[in-house]
Amino acid sequence: MALPFDLRTLRVFVTVADRAGFSAAARELHVAQSAVSQTIANLERQLELTLFHRHERRITLTPEGETLYAHARELLERAEATHLAMRELHGLVKGEVRIGIPSMLGSYYFPPLLMGFKAQHPGIRLTVVEAGARRLQRMIADGELDLGVVIDDEQSRHMERRRLIREEMVVCVPRAHAFADRCSVTAEEFFQEPLVLFQDGYFHREFVDALSRQTGLDANIAFQSNLIPLTKAIVRQGFGITTFLRRVVDEPGLAAVSFASPAWLELSLAWARDAYLSRAESAFVEYVIAHREVL
Known part of the structure; x- marks a missing residue:
């Protein structure tokens, strides 16, 4: 039995879903909006399913559309991988x-x-x-x-x-800090200090959050920043301390001190x-x- 769609039709469908609109999809695909609309209308007719909710300013996938979208994305990715493999048989390398x-x-x-x-x-x-x-x-x-x-x-x-x-996570403090000349710092001592931390989603923050859960101690977050130079400046000026991979603590105004139970990341x-x-x-x-x- 012939399939009701081909890869081109699936690409149009996925682009409309990703861009949440026919006009935006048409611009990305460099075709007329009417062509995009007709392709989706034909697909819905052949499948006898409604794939999109048409709202006044945007469109969203129906539950049936969500199901097709998951399969369509997978098929398109496999098709691209197959095409790349065939090109490389002729000595062409992805650039x-x-x-x-x-x-x-x-x-x-x-x-x-x-x-x-x-x-x-x-x-x-x-x-x-x-x-x-x-x-x-x-x-x-x-x-x-x-x-x-x-x-x-x-x-x-x-x-x-x-x-x-495999690299050690260390406590980073200003040179004038009481921890600076010590061999190690306990987690309890660390959490008593104001902290400068990355935002959620970074392994720096995950490390501190995990340490907090293990010890049952809350982090006293004074600043949140994903910018390493800014974080260093805040620590250097004495407004908080932080954790870094050891190599990142690379300037005279800062000191790197191990945790009492050395912490390593793979x-x-x-x-x-x-x-x-x-x-x-x-x-x-x-x-x-x-x-x-x-x-």
Whole structure:
């Protein structure tokens, strides 16, 4: 029996759903709005289902549309992966690697790796997105990123991962602080201080939240900022203390002090489990793993 749709029809349907409108979808697809509207009308007629609620200013998926959308996205992603695999049989390589890196790693750990890979593969474009580790996981799952650096924990078990680095999370204080010359600080002492923390979704914040749950102590949050230079300035001026990966505490006005029970994070390079890695992406993974000692 012939199917009531093809990949082009599914692409139109998914674009309309993503853009929540026929006009916006038409602009993205570079076709007339009437063509988009007709394609959706034909699809609904052939399926004998209503796929969209038509509101005055926007459209939303019906429950039937939600079901089709999930399957359509998967089919389109598989079709794109198949097309890429066939192109690579002719020696064509995807010209871009999209990688997500958390703030601390992007600023302090990854530049040598990115520059080294670029020197070896000048024809490959690297697009680097800086965001919290959890958001990066969602972006990989949604196909917005090819690769990303994630925390090696239960929430990343569903992904393909290659171990990158094991690094200590330390207490960061100004040089004049009472903790600065100590060998270690207890969690109880840490939580008695005003804290400068990243916002939710960053592994820096998750680490502190987990420590709070383990000890039953509440964090006294004085400032929230995802900007590392601003966080350092606040700590340096004595308005609070924070936690960083040890390498980030790299200036004379700040001191890095271990927790009494040293805290370590395992970080991995990850991608979606069923994703097809292009030659460019595979080359990037191989390069990073081969050169991770520079981290």
